[in-house]
Amino acid sequence: MAFFGGVFRQTYLSRYTVTMSGIPVFFIGASGHIGAAVLQALHAAHPELPIRALVRQQEDVDHLESLYQGSVACVLGTLEDVGIVAEEAARAQLVINCAPDFALPLPTLLPSLSSNPHPQTFLLQTSGAARIWPPPSGLNPHPKIWSDLTDLSSLPTDTTHAAQDITVSTYPGINTAIISPTFVIGKSPSVRHKHPIIFPDLMHVTRQQGQVFVVEQGKNLTTFVDTEELAELYVLLVGDALRCIRGEKQVDENIWGEKGYFFAGGWEVSMREFIVDWLLPVLEGNETSKMWLRNQEGKGVKGLGLGEVVESILGRFEGQEGEAWSRHIAEGFGTSMRIRGDRGRRYLGWEPTGRVKLGEAVEAVVRYFEEREKSITEL
Numbered sequence: 568m569a570f571f572g573g574v575f576r577q578t579y580l581s582r583y584t585v586t587m588s589g590i591p592v593f594f595i596g597a598s599g600h601i602g603a604a605v606l607q608a609l610h611a612a613h614p615e616l617p618i619r620a621l622v623r624q625q626e627d628v629d630h631l632e633s634l635y636q637g638s639v640a641c642v643l644g645t646l647e648d649v650g651i652v653a654e655e656a657a658r659a660q661l662v663i664n665c666a667p668d669f670a671l672p673l674p675t676l677l678p679s680l681s682s683n684p685h686p687q688t689f690l691l692q693t694s695g696a697a698r699i700w701p702p703p704s705g706l707n708p709h710p711k712i713w714s715d716l717t718d719l720s721s722l723p724t725d726t727t728h729a730a731q732d733i734t735v736s737t738y739p740g741i742n743t744a745i746i747s748p749t750f751v752i753g754k755s756p757s758v759r760h761k762h763p764i765i766f767p768d769l770m771h772v773t774r775q776q777g778q779v780f781v782v783e784q785g786k787n788l789t790t791f792v793d794t795e796e797l798a799e800l801y802v803l804l805v806g807d808a809l810r811c812i813r814g815e816k817q818v819d820e821n822i823w824g825e826k827g828y829f830f831a832g833g834w835e836v837s838m839r840e841f842i843v844d845w846l847l848p849v850l851e852g853n854e855t856s857k858m859w860l861r862n863q864e865g866k867g868v869k870g871l872g873l874g875e876v877v878e879s880i881l882g883r884f885e886g887q888e889g890e891a892w893s894r895h896i897a898e899g900f901g902t903s904m905r906i907r908g909d910r911g912r913r914y915l916g917w918e919p920t921g922r923v924k925l926g927e928a929v930e931a932v933v934r935y936f937e938e939r940e941k942s943i944t945e946l
Contacts (some may be wrong), residue, residue, distance in 0.1 A: 578777030586703075590812060593659035594620040595646070597639075600764060601693060601748070601797065602665030603757035608798035609805060610635060611661075617657060619648075621932060630758050649675040656680040661808055663691045663801065668731040683739035689823070690856070691737045691801060694747040696790070696830060696904050698728040703873050703901035705783030705838065706830040715747075715830040716909040721830075727895070736825045742811070742818055744804050744827035749904050753794030753928040762932045762939075768848075768896050770859075770936055772871075772879045777862030779847050780869045782876055785839030789904040790832035796919040797831050800908075803915040804829075810824050813916040821914050830906040834921030837864050838900060845869050849930045855937040876880055 571762065596602035597620035606620065619640045621881055622628055628641040644651040649672050654663060656679035680688050701709045713722075723729055728747070734741050751763045773779055810816050810825075820826055836845075846945075847868070850856040862869075871879075877897040910918035 576656045585625070587848060589661045590661060593614050593619045593655040593662045594639075595664040595671070596621075596693070597631065597653075597663070597665070598622050598624070598757055598759065599753060600755045600757050600762070601661045601666055601794070602762070604633075604753075604755045604794045604798040605663065605665055606639070607634075608795070608802050610638065610699050611662065612802045613805065613809070613829050614638060619659075619744050621651070621655065626758065631863055639838050642677060643753055646670050646672055652676055653679045654815055657683045659683070659803065660685040660687070660812065661689045661691075661943065665693050666799065668692065668694055668728060671719070673731065673734055677735070677741065681738065687742060687818070688740070689742045689743070689811075690735065691745060691804055691808075692731075692745045693731050694728045694908050696747050696832065697720045697733065697750045697771065697895070697899065698726050698747065700726065700899070700902045700904060703787070704897045704903075705785050705787050705870070705873075705901045706844040707786055708788040709903035709905060710839065712905040712907060713888065714907045714909050715828050715832065715911075716907075716913065719826065719828055720930055732828070735830065737824075742808070742827075743821040744823055745806070745827065745828050745907075746800060748797055749790040749792050749830070749832040749906060750899070751794055751797060752791045752932065753797075754931040755794050755905075761935045765896055765899065766932055766936055767878045768893050769900070771883055772876060773850070774859040775879050776869055776871070778860055778866055779850070779863065780876070781839050781842055781843045783870055785837060785868065785900055787838050787903045789838055789841075789899075790835045790837055790906050791841070791900070791921070792831050792833045792919060796833055796921075799919075800829060800831055800911055800915070800917050803917055805913070807915065819914065821910070826910075829911045830908045831911070831919075832904075832906045832908055832921075833919035835905060839868060845929050846933075847925075849933050853933060853937060855941065856933060873898065875898060892907070894942050 597606045619642055621642045621647045628643055631639050631641050652672055653675050656676050662680055699713045732745055749876050755761050877894055880893045880897050
């Protein structure tokens with residue numbers, strides 16, 4: 568069993584793969600970078616599940632219906648179509664959200680899911696480890712390493728993702744689990760979002776500077792997770808939910824509910840090491856990207872102030888929609904994001920390989936980014 572270039576690791580996923588039909592699944596964000604990877608991994612593990620996927624463009628409908636040959640039914644709409652969201656949540660027993668949490672209409676989704684006729688309902692919610700970001704600084708690594716086993720009670724309550732996390736995890740009548748990824752690196756089967764969200768801005772500043780860069784000295788430590796391995800965590804959680812629905816096990820409070828918060832990270836590395844040891848060799852080894860490095864020869868990595876990075880990134884938007892999100896990404900280049908995904912390892916057996924796959928992921932994404940830029944230039 569395989570999916571999008573990676574071997575499906577049946578060794579530890581198999582114990583959560585159950586034969587189950589007729590459990591209605593509502594999937595949000597199926598065309599996104601993470602969502603497309605999760606959907607493909609989920610279909611590989613549970614092809615019997617009837618999945619209804621909310622997608623916003625006809626192109627996505629055509630792609631998914633062709634790819635899954637009718638086993639995934641597409642619902643054309645957006646998260647602003649609250650009537651559609653309410654209707655789909657009211658019929659679903661399992662909802663998987665891979666869309667940005669700030670865009671999700673929780674006041675519509677949660678009541679519809681909790682009050683529907685199914686005896687048990689489950690929600691997998693995508694959040695993000697930006698919730699624990701300290702103030703950006705590339706001068707020193709932040710000392711705090713957050714564990715999803717021992718630090719849940721001390722998670723910040725006034726940061727990015729916090730309000731949505733708290734609303735979801737405490738909502739009555741739904742078994743909820745929150746997946747909180749770090750920086751996601753890898754190629755996705757998505758039609759329009761094959762590269763991770765950080766890459767356009769990372770490549771933009773690199774090309775503008777003519778060499779690779781870090782914020783200040785790049786000593787901030789951050790954690791990366793491979794796209795495919797992140798998808799496996801979702802599959803494990805779905806498998807656990809299906810076993811609960813079948814009556815094979817009781818709902819475990821260590822997996823669902825207020826304790827059901829899962830950091831998803833595979834390998835911790837300084838941003839400087841990521842740029843110099845991983846990204847730069849890949850850029851130099853590609854005919855297109857090495858031309859971006861006009862100022863690179865013999866200069867190593869360039870240290871930029873956070874304000875310079877923010878200004879460079881926002882300059883390509885000129886006040887357009889992506890401005891706020893890219894400011895957030897710019898800060899991410901200079902902050903420490905240090906986590907341990909202890910809960911997934913202990914209760915689900917999730918074991919990301921991390922460093923082993925990072926180089927391959929970077930190379931695949933840079934190759935895609937180059938091809939995309941070339942096709943735009945030729946138009």
